[in-house]
Amino acid sequence: MNRINKKLQEDKKLLSIYFTAGYPSLNDTVSIIQDLEKNGVDMIEIGLPFSDPLADGPTIQASSTQALKNGMTTQVLFEQIKDIRKTVSIPLIIMGYFNPMLQYGVEAFCKKCQEIGIDGLIIPDLPVDVYHDEYKATFEKYGLINVFLITPQTSIERINFIDSISNGFIYMVSSASVTGSQSGFGDEQTSYFKRIADMNLKNPQIIGFGISDNKTFTQATQYAKGAIIGSAFIKHITNNGIETLSTFLKEFNT
Amino acid sequence: MTTNINNMNYNVNEKGYYGEFGGAYIPEMLYPNVEELRQNYLKIMAEPDFKKEFDQLLKDYVGRPSPLYFAKRLSEKYNTKIYLKREDLNHTGAHKINNTIGQILVAKRLGKHRIIAETGAGQHGVATATVCALMGLECIVYMGEVDIARQAPNVARMKMLGATVVPALSGSRTLKDATNEAIRDWINNPVDTHYIIGSAIGPHPYPDMVTRFQSVISQEIKWQLKEHEGRENPDYVVACIGGGSNAAGTYYHYLHEPDVKIIAVEAAGLGVDSGESAATSVLGKEGIIHGCKTLLMQTPDGQITEPYSISAGLDYPGVGPMHAHLAKTGRAEFMSIKDDEAMNAGLELCKLEGIIPAIESSHALAIFDQKTFKPTDVVVVSLSGRGDKDLQNYIEYFKI
Numbered sequence: 093m094n095r096i097n098k099k100l101q102e103d104k105k106l107l108s109i110y111f112t113a114g115y116p117s118l119n120d121t122v123s124i125i126q127d128l129e130k131n132g133v134d135m136i137e138i139g140l141p142f143s144d145p146l147a148d149g150p151t152i153q154a155s156s157t158q159a160l161k162n163g164m165t166t167q168v169l170f171e172q173i174k175d176i177r178k179t180v181s182i183p184l185i186i187m188g189y190f191n192p193m194l195q196y197g198v199e200a201f202c203k204k205c206q207e208i209g210i211d212g213l214i215i216p217d218l219p220v221d222v223y224h225d226e227y228k229a230t231f232e233k234y235g236l237i238n239v240f241l242i243t244p245q246t247s248i249e250r251i252n253f254i255d256s257i258s259n260g261f262i263y264m265v266s267s268a269s270v271t272g273s274q275s276g277f278g279d280e281q282t283s284y285f286k287r288i289a290d291m292n293l294k295n296p297q298i299i300g301f302g303i304s305d306n307k308t309f310t311q312a313t314q315y316a317k318g319a320i321i322g323s324a325f326i327k328h329i330t331n332n333g334i335e336t337l338s339t340f341l342k343e344f345n346t
Numbered sequence: 347m348t349t350n351i352n353n354m355n356y357n358v359n360e361k362g363y364y365g366e367f368g369g370a371y372i373p374e375m376l377y378p379n380v381e382e383l384r385q386n387y388l389k390i391m392a393e394p395d396f397k398k399e400f401d402q403l404l405k406d407y408v409g410r411p412s413p414l415y416f417a418k419r420l421s422e423k424y425n426t427k428i429y430l431k432r433e434d435l436n437h438t439g440a441h442k443i444n445n446t447i448g449q450i451l452v453a454k455r456l457g458k459h460r461i462i463a464e465t466g467a468g469q470h471g472v473a474t475a476t477v478c479a480l481m482g483l484e485c486i487v488y489m490g491e492v493d494i495a496r497q498a499p500n501v502a503r504m505k506m507l508g509a510t511v512v513p514a515l516s517g518s519r520t521l522k523d524a525t526n527e528a529i530r531d532w533i534n535n536p537v538d539t540h541y542i543i544g545s546a547i548g549p550h551p552y553p554d555m556v557t558r559f560q561s562v563i564s565q566e567i568k569w570q571l572k573e574h575e576g577r578e579n580p581d582y583v584v585a586c587i588g589g590g591s592n593a594a595g596t597y598y599h600y601l602h603e604p605d606v607k608i609i610a611v612e613a614a615g616l617g618v619d620s621g622e623s624a625a626t627s628v629l630g631k632e633g634i635i636h637g638c639k640t641l642l643m644q645t646p647d648g649q650i651t652e653p654y655s656i657s658a659g660l661d662y663p664g665v666g667p668m669h670a671h672l673a674k675t676g677r678a679e680f681m682s683i684k685d686d687e688a689m690n691a692g693l694e695l696c697k698l699e700g701i702i703p704a705i706e707s708s709h710a711l712a713i714f715d716q717k718t719f720k721p722t723d724v725v726v727v728s729l730s731g732r733g734d735k736d737l738q739n740y741i742e743y744f745k746i
Contacts, residue, residue: 142648144517144635146526147373147375147533153516160649189634191634191635191648192647192648194633194634195646195648217373219372219377241375243536245377245537246374250377265374265375268533268535268536
């Protein structure tokens with residue numbers, strides 16, 4: 093069974109962390125992954141940096157720009173994490189934009205992910221229908237779970253379609269926004285969380301965008317299986333260095 | 347096997363592709379907006395009252411039809427028949443307003459009351475700010491910090507027209523980054539906002555919608571040329587290409603006329619092999635930029651690279667998907683013109699015809715030094731914009 097599915101069966105709320113590979117320094121990737129697991133994180137999204145990250149706000153964009161300046165590439169990332177499964181056992185997901193994967197070759201990319209022990213992919217600009225028609229078979233051949241996003245504007249029909257072709261979890265974008273632009277959730281968001289929870293989808297939901305502290309984490313996981321923290325984590329390591337990531341994570345009761 | 351260019355379809359198909367290029371590679375956050383547009387744009391454009399309002403505004407407000415001018419002295423110099431399609435004489439000084447008039451009318455019918463746009467040279471920003479003032483809608487224009495500096499008059503015009511100009515501070519701080527910022531704004535404001543894309547780029551249906559609004563250019567060329575020459579079809583249609591909106595409009599009604607040869611002129615910057623260029627058809631490879639699959643300049647690793655051209659309007663690392671298809675199939679001949687060649691061609695038009703062209707359009711004019719036409723050839727060049735906005739660049743370049 094895929095590590096993501098196994099993790100989703102655990103009787104707890106899942107804390108997932110996004111970080112940009114190659115940031116703050118090129119070779120921080122492996123130690124960040126190892127430290128996140130040691131500090132109780134349930135799942136990790138490894139951000140493959142892109143020059144033009146349309147769905148991301150200033151924090152993740154700046155970290156991506158820096159990572160690229162540091163020399164991060166798809167090949168470098170694969171090289172860095174090639175032995176990651178010797179030391180890390182939690183689910184690992186690569187999150188990145190489609191063009192770098194397209195240039196690497198989608199099949200070659202998937203194959204490499206399987207060899208390394210990557211469990212899934214999140215590709216915000218790969219549309220559901222293109223995935224379904226052109227790439228689903230390849231992803232499945234290499235045992236990869238593709239995670240789709242839904243937003244407060246996503247129609248019920250589309251949510252049901254996304255649920256039908258997903259086999260891991262659904263990434264619920266907390267509000268209409270790019271990453272890192274929210275602080276706290278209001279009634280509008282909690283009613284959206286509740287509305288989706290009440291749909292009883294076959295795939296559990298994990299909420300991302302706007303989770304920055306234990307309060308928002310608790311609010312989100314009241315309705316969902318887990319939550320993803322990205323910008324807030326990157327801000328923390330930008331300001332305090334990667335040595336202190338345990339202080340950031342201590343706050344979350346998972 | 348050679349492709350028979352005469353039997354190909356150069357229009358968009360029902361899935362939003364031109365051959366292998368196009369589509370809508372957008373984050374889910376944008377899906378409802380783009381889908382709403384996709385489902386409605388053709389319906390809205392076919393409504394009689396829409397057509398009436400659009401045509402009326404093009405006539406009374408933009409000043410269409412724009413003249414098709416026989417450039418006598420230029421023709422004598424190059425020993426061929428050169429016609430200039432005078433988009434520079436439109437209100438706001440470029441072809442851009444054809445599209446912004448169309449899109450603002452679509453936006454109104456979709457019930458949007460906040461308009462965003464990206465701009466490079468500032469022409470599309472001005473054209474958007476203009477129609478927003480005309481319709482009384484809020485207008486936010488994203489513009490690269492570098493472009494704000496080199497196109498100061500257009501920034502001032504946008505402000506006078508009531509628009510808010512927001513500098514794009516990321517990446518190369520030019521058109522590409524302004525487009526990223528506009529897309530982010532749309533993600534953050536999904537309900538009340540319409541994004542007026544200015545070029546024939548972006549996710550489907552944008553390239554097709556922009557092309558249709560700009561197609562008034564070739565529609566007019568047809569009957570105007572008939573008056574001048576007794577025939578609708580020239581031997582060549584020529585336009586400069588950044589993203590490719592004036593080119594798309596100039597070619598549109600000739601795409602399926604095999605006797606009309608199409609020339610697309612890209613900005614070579616300091617030279618195609620110099621590392622400072624925007625010649626996408628030569629330097630680009632298939633990939634995804636701003637929501638569509640097309641040719642774009644990128645690293646082997648798939649990171650989008652920073653283009654360079656003296657012309658802010660051509661300084662874009664991609665090209666519209668229709669043009670990528672025209673390049674790939676060989677339907678259009680792509681030429682690259684360097685900064686120096688464009689600047690000299692611009693000055694030459696001033697001296698020979700009394701017309702100061704935009705530096706973008708000067709690229710299209712520069713092909714006559716590189717390519718020989720027959721004396722009997724009829725060559726229609728899209729003079730996409732006027733050079734007022736570029737005065738500072740001309741002054742510095744020629745030390746006037």
